[in-house]
Amino acid sequence: MELLMSISIGVLFMVGTYLLLSKSIIRVVMGLLLLSHGAHLLLLTMAGLKQGMPALVDRYDQAFTDPLPQALILTAIVISFGMTSFSLAIAYRTYKFHKTDNLDELRGSNDD
């Protein structure tokens, strides 16, 4: 299970980085999204995966999964929810003002 997760995290990071290096704004945003998924999965995997146990310290059942990483991921997901919506808003705004989707063609006012 850990191996599978590691591979998928690797793929997510790889694809995310690839998209991040492209010229289209929306692809960059998608790349960031995939990166954040990769990071969340990494957080889950690194804390150790256990099957068939709840993240609750139960009175009857001795075994339990570490609840902390799950709380961390929840927080991280909420943060990346905010970041994603902000990134979409700014990507849209940039597109509208510059009238292009190509990062190379963005022009500022100062020196070019």
Add this chain to the structure above:
Amino acid sequence: MSMKWKTNNLLFIHITRVTAFLILALSIYLFFAGHNNPGGGFIGGLMLATSILLLYLTFDRRKINKMLPMNYANWIGAGILISLLTGLIGTIVGKPYLTQFFDYFTLPFFGEFELTTAVLFDFGIYLGVGGSALIIILAIAEDT
């Protein structure tokens, strides 16, 4: 696409009238369920935003603005304030900030009942998340 194009999809409107309130009810249920079960302020807030967004999708914006004359930015402010001030309850009795208090009460009709300050904190989140999700989507949707 022309902006004058107006939908008059009867089926959609009628179903929305029912569904929007069902979603609203579900969001309130999820909000209260969140204390010991899956659910909570964040999910409830998103559901709240969904139900209002469905109204925006179905009816035109002017009508909704008349029906719900609210500034959603104020929801966020109110939500943050409620959450933070709830945290202060603990400091009054000398406990650290954000300390949770709860107790069991027996009400005549409902039986045993748990009251906790965490619900107030969650209500702040409910408002904040609902407001911000609405603002995010409406800000982009209204900008044409």
Add this chain to the structure above:
Amino acid sequence: MTNLVLLPLLIPVIMGAVLIFFSKNEKAQKIISGITMIALLIGSITLFIAVAVNGTLVMELGDWQPPYGIPLVIDRLAAFMLLVSAIVATSTLFFAFKTISPIRSRYFFYPFFFFLLTGINGSFMTGDLFNLFVFFEVMLISSYILMAHGSTNFQLRETFKYFVINLFASMLFLAGVAYIYAATGTLNFAHLGVRVAELGQDNILNVIAVLFIVVFGIKGGLFPLYFWLPRAYTGPPTAIAALFGGLLTKVGLYAIIRMFTVVFNHDPDFTHTVLLVMAAFTMILGVLGAVASYNYKSILAYHCISQYGYIMMGFSIFSPIAIAGAIYFIAHHSIVKTALFQFAGVTEKITGTSDLKKMGGVISSHPWLAWLFFITAMSLAGIPPLAGFFAKYPLVLGGLEEGNYIVVAVALFVGLLTLYSMIKIMKFVYWGKAKHDEERQKISVRKLLYSVAPLVILTVVIGFGAEPVLQFTTEIADEILDPTIYITSVLGE
């Protein structure tokens, strides 16, 4: 009594939320935010005195005992940083009152100003690695919004770059959190310190340490990772640029100082050498950018980079005197850089441009502005009676004592180039024949100078009174060089 710890965190966030309701009323916003800021300043001073007298204050949020809960820890270093941040923010806010247009303030300028302060103060106070991440995000999302505020084309482009780079860094931060949790099983700084000491800082932990250097290096503008900084700091309105230049990147440096004193302090031969090399390159490349540039604000932004190099140099030499110098340098740089950015704004208001070649002769129409700038610029360059000299002196001394002669040579050379580029600004902007017309010469900037003047006075005061200040920063340095003080005050016993 421990609830005093909450002041720098709760005042800005609660009042920021209150300010959302007044977004349409500019006057109310100004009054409320002014009162809030003064309350925050008083709170920070109180806290500073309390910590200086009684030592570290700790508070466990939600009454969860460490290492399970999130503690807020204010030791001398954090109290000092909080005080600096309050001073700089107060000056910037009063400057913003006069320079931020009503249209901008209607779109939530003041609330996000305070949310930014919440993030900054929270990062200084938190005692938990993941909580540090959360406060970083609070700070960063406010900074994205402030940076894009007004959305000119230039700002949008730079904000997008800044956003992508910082979000990438945040994801690396999360990965670092995951790795360190897997390696040690805790995220509390104090407990991490204990666990890392038990495990021994071997290869795996060194790799994680380097990951954190990369993360905080991006946020703090260090050598191979500073490329986003110069243009991002020239785009936004001056008040915002002043706050960013004075405070924002300091948080990244503070995080490095915290992590590499409490947690990764067992292998300084490796980690601190990496930091030292980065510091040397940061210093020299930053100042070269400033020498080559002919834009007022971008010269200042490049100087920010080279000064971060100085701070990191002082820290990574890792002797008490050098760290004391680095902490003194943080205070000095925050004050001076904020003032300089504000001067850039005032001058831009007079001449209508920030291109050095199109300006000139401001001293003839606005002598006060020119002379105040001159004092501040000399302080930045490190001329003896002013604060800049006493910031660099301990660094050089510490470097010589530890035998890092190359870095010392670089630092002195960079000091020379700093002086050169400050004189360049002086020569092009303030001396010479006036290039701005009669009407612009009559613009009164006296009111704008009221918010800068205290900072200029402060740099003179901590220059002449360097003895007690340096004594205090030496105390801080001794405290952070002995991580057991931090660990015992958080974990008890």
